[in-house]
Amino acid sequence: MIPKTIIEPFRIHSVEPLRMTTEAERRAALEAAGHNLFALRSQDVLIDLLTDSGTGAMSSEQWAGIQRGDEAYAGSPSWFRFEAAVQRLFPMPHVIPTHQGRAAEKILMAAVGGPGKVVPNNTHFDTTRANVEATGAEAIDFVIPEGLDPALEHPFKGNMDLERLEAFLRERADDVPLVFVTITNNSGGGQPVSLENLRGVRAICDRYGKPLFLDACRFAENAWFVREREPGQQDRDVADIVRDFAALADGMTMSAKKDGLANIGGWLALRDDALAATCRNLLILTEGFPTYGGLAGRDLEAIAQGLEEVVHHDYLRYRIRSTGYLGDGLTRAGIPIVRPVGGHAVYLDARALLPHVPPLEYPGQALAAALYVAGGIRSCEIGTVMFGRRPDGSERPAALDLVRLAIPRRTYTQSHVDYVVEICAEVAARASELRGYRIVDEPPALRHFTARFEPLPA
Numbered sequence: 001m002i003p004k005t006i007i008e009p010f011r012i013h014s015v016e017p018l019r020m021t022t023e024a025e026r027r028a029a030l031e032a033a034g035h036n037l038f039a040l041r042s043q044d045v046l047i048d049l050l051t052d053s054g055t056g057a058m059s060s061e062q063w064a065g066i067q068r069g070d071e072a073y074a075g076s077p078s079w080f081r082f083e084a085a086v087q088r089l090f091p092m093p094h095v096i097p098t099h100q101g102r103a104a105e106k107i108l109m110a111a112v113g114g115p116g117k118v119v120p121n122n123t124h125f126d127t128t129r130a131n132v133e134a135t136g137a138e139a140i141d142f143v144i145p146e147g148l149d150p151a152l153e154h155p156f157k158g159n160m161d162l163e164r165l166e167a168f169l170r171e172r173a174d175d176v177p178l179v180f181v182t183i184t185n186n187s188g189g190g191q192p193v194s195l196e197n198l199r200g201v202r203a204i205c206d207r208y209g210k211p212l213f214l215d216a217c218r219f220a221e222n223a224w225f226v227r228e229r230e231p232g233q234q235d236r237d238v239a240d241i242v243r244d245f246a247a248l249a250d251g252m253t254m255s256a257k258k259d260g261l262a263n264i265g266g267w268l269a270l271r272d273d274a275l276a277a278t279c280r281n282l283l284i285l286t287e288g289f290p291t292y293g294g295l296a297g298r299d300l301e302a303i304a305q306g307l308e309e310v311v312h313h314d315y316l317r318y319r320i321r322s323t324g325y326l327g328d329g330l331t332r333a334g335i336p337i338v339r340p341v342g343g344h345a346v347y348l349d350a351r352a353l354l355p356h357v358p359p360l361e362y363p364g365q366a367l368a369a370a371l372y373v374a375g376g377i378r379s380c381e382i383g384t385v386m387f388g389r390r391p392d393g394s395e396r397p398a399a400l401d402l403v404r405l406a407i408p409r410r411t412y413t414q415s416h417v418d419y420v421v422e423i424c425a426e427v428a429a430r431a432s433e434l435r436g437y438r439i440v441d442e443p444p445a446l447r448h449f450t451a452r453f454e455p456l457p458a
């Protein structure tokens with residue numbers, strides 16, 4: 001008999017107490033933070049779903065690796081363990097460690113970008129886009145149209161639109177240094193890319209002689225979705241599916257804060273010797289010697305062990321189910337969410353839940369603030385606050401007004417998630433009473449991090 005209950009495949013070895021607060025305390029904390037959840041002290045947060053990046057729990061073996069860490073400047077055994085762990089999944093000759101994912105992006109783009117260049121992706125993550133644009137190049141997104149419709153069910157909403165990619169290369173191939181595919185598609189809701197789609201991208205890259213790079217931050221979650229959803233993949237080992245993705249790519253950038261199961265780290269890996277030499281020289285300028293990058297030996301150990309654990313089927317079954325469990329609970333409570341639920345987060349549709357709050361009064365902000373006051377839950381507005389400001393300072397509604405509940409890995413239990421569902425349902429029941437916000441102070445760019453808000457009068 002196969003039990004129906006999918007359990008956390010670990011028991012708890014060390015605990016971090018949560019600090020309970022009263023609603024009055026949370027109101028005061030939010031006011032002091034200018035109604036911006038980024039400005040809260042994390043001690044005033046009960047369930048922190050701001051991001052899944054670097055916020056997960058490490059295993060006892062990872063902590064053992066931290067003790068084993070060898071801090072030799074060059075050629076440390078920790079480096080060789082790290083390199084072997086990366087190459088077991090991504091057999092690429094050059095592995096270049098960095099302090100996190102964006103450092104790998106910066107080095108790669110400094111080597112291949114520049115004015116007049118264009119980089120296609122299914123959807124650029126914001127740091128990837130910023131690092132492309134910082135070189136004067138252009139970042140362009142070709143996710144399939146289904147990936148832009150929040151209510152539409154599709155197994156691989158992260159897929160690249162192959163026709164648009166090919167049409168673009170037909171026109172502009174000379175300006176394209178490489179093609180990126182983000183697995184899973186973070187900015188598109190953590191949606192997976194199929195193996196078949198990546199094969200299609202590879203064939204197009206071959207026709208135009210272009211290297212294919214993976215933004216592979218959530219490679220294991222993506223491979224699990226492939227195993228569950230793609231015809232013919234059901235009996236396969238996830239590590240083999242990951243190696244199939246790797247075999248189709250010429251290189252990758254990676255944030256170990258996601259599927260490295262670590263709190264810091266990243267890398268750039270690639271096949272081309274000349275490009276690798278250029279990248280290593282850039283690495284030495286800003287990150288460090290090529291056998292540690294921006295990392296301590298102990299971090300390399302924690303990542304090496306994390307890469308062993310992240311492809312365990314029991315872990316991935318639990319991981320994807322725990323995100324789905326939150327999505328199912330919210331759906332049962334009648335709360336509109338982006339479908340299907342992705343790998344690392346659930347997105348509440350704030351515009352649908354608060355139809356009386358117009359986009360320029362920030363329904364996502366209103367919902368996120370209410371979840372904090374009601375239950376100490378910290379989420380992240382992904383909507384008009386984040387994307388609504390034009391470079392000239394004017395405003396327009398973002399495509400969607402969402403609130404992201406990102407799930408840190410191996411950190412919260414099922415009762416924590418039940419609590420989140422209860423608080424969301426309680427807030428949704430009085431959604432019509434929630435008021436919008438106005439911004440009283442904002443920086444010229446990336447305003448969501450530091451803007452200050454004021455609730456609008458009833």
Ligand SMILES: *Cc1c(COP(=O)(O)O)cnc(C)c1O
Binds near residue numbers: 103182186257265
């Ligand atoms: C987090 C992330 C990055 C950047 O990695 P950092 O470690 O935060 O610098 C790049 N791409 C995707 C898809 C990500 O999720």
